[in-house]
Amino acid sequence: METTQTAHACPALWNDDSRRLACIAGGLALGGYIFTHPRTLKFMLGLGVAELLRRNVPLRIDAPSLRPGRLMQSGKIQAHASITIAGGPEHVYRFWRNYENAPKFMSGVEDVRIVSENVAEWRMRTMQGHRLSWVGETTEDIPGQRIGWRVIGSDVIAGSGKVEFKNGVAPGTTEVRVRQEVRLPVAGGGWLSRTFMARRMEESLRRLKQLIETGEVARTDGQPAGERGLAGRIAHEYVKPVLIPQ
């Protein structure tokens, strides 16, 4: 199987050096601000104490959550998600297997170009706004039951996964289970990036369900609203796109 290119289309000015410089400058500015504002300093110290306690006091309010992706020794994040869809396994499988449907429900995916029966070129936008593309190979394809895939020919993203379609308990329904292991180029393996990856998978499956069951994805963006204020604008423009990945 031929492997093809991987494009990492970051702007040329935004490289490792400039990023490091920006981080240092931002860190110094933030540190200066905190130390000249006593209330903020107290708050930050409080956060630090809370974090120390969290890390060192064996206090657990619940069993550990398996929902945020798990960081594996390979450096990849492993995550899983599942959903029940009103529709038979064959129908759900066909919708998924037509990879050109992916941008309609897969979070961040902007375009899929079919190269051959088992190879497609995928383009997506990361949480940080970077554009990535890679070539994906279908490694397993059992109609109505299972699809497996892996990323080939990329040095910025690596991974594999599978999706299974099984008859649900109620007649005419399908239980969809996705599991994937991915090494992301920019996010690392911290709790936040693992959580965001899991969130993206959950939102993708939710949209898949909406599309198959109703033919559309529920949305409230673009609706009228009054003046949001500064905090509201920040929440809508910067926070929500992360919490509800598109």
Added chain:
Amino acid sequence: MQALCYRGVNSLSVEQVPDPAILNPRDVIVRVKLSTACGSDLHLLNGYVPTMEKGDIIGHEFMGEVVEIGPEVKKLQRGQRVVVVSVIGCGSCQYCRDDMWSLCDNTNPNAWVLEKAYGHSGAGIFGYSHGFGGYAGCHAEYIRVPFADNGAFPIPDTVSDDKALFVSDAFPTGYMAAAMCAIKPTDTVAVWGCGAVGQMAMRSAHLLGASKVIAIDRLADRLYMAKEKSGAYQTINYEQQNVYEALQDLTAGRGPDACIDAVGMEAHGPGVEYYYDKAKQTVRLSTDRALVLRQMIRCCRKGGILSVVGVYGGVIDKFPMGALMNKALVLHTGQMHGQKYAPHLLEHIAKGEIDTSDLITHRGPLTQAPALYRTFNDKAEACMRPVFEIG
């Protein structure tokens, strides 16, 4: 267009906002003619629902005229007079197909918020916080209605705007409260809360064949309406009478067969218990005041039914689980499944079997909405429901 926007706790303003647009193929745009304030809006206004944001257009109970339709809308036409139920149902998921529309799987774009809080998400609701979808509300000149074939119901020519309005929410909520009681002809039903939903619950209990209905509140005007308009056999003012003793007297020691909570999270009471709940709610050690639930569990007959349609948002304190379990009580709850009940209720109104328009006590244009909400919140001037005449 003009719209009533949330600006913070107990702060509303009428603002100029963009007109809504068709966003999905099964949307319609409705020109709002009448909308009304609902008691559950007050929970949002009073700051007990954390996912409200400045600029949100509130309101979920309305009727109007279809002015624009999406390409996949099959049943509705431009110019039709419709009443729109407040919960949004896709009509395709298992819950909608089972007629449990307020549990719809597919209409809450912010489902993850409720999943974190409740474990699972219900349907989106117009103007009812971002946790319930962040849909723009109806106190505006126009509103976008998703999945409109399911949620917008043409109003028969013989039914006036005033009479149709409450089919949007208060009437189906009250009706569902009574329906959940599985009423038999010998049953006595006690209703806590004589606001619009409580009044509708009493009238619905009669429609469904209850022998006796008992109304409980503290406001004389509401108890008067319960007795005179909603057919209450007896009323109890809980500030003047011990509710448990009164109900046991009225049922010869048996207790009501079914109890309806049409109050919810901001219940009032005369004693220490109220101040205890209020204090805990104020400091957010609990989010809801559970006075009515506790009373219902204590008062209901053994093996009886509790029907809860008053809105609760989070967690309550001192829930008498022992009494609930040892008396073998059955607890039914839920936001109303308006799509299930609306056609049936419009028929009742068209036949003259029930009138809802007497719930309207105050009227005004949208510009007066902030003041009318204050009156409604304060329960001043015998305000049952203020209606905004918009279109």
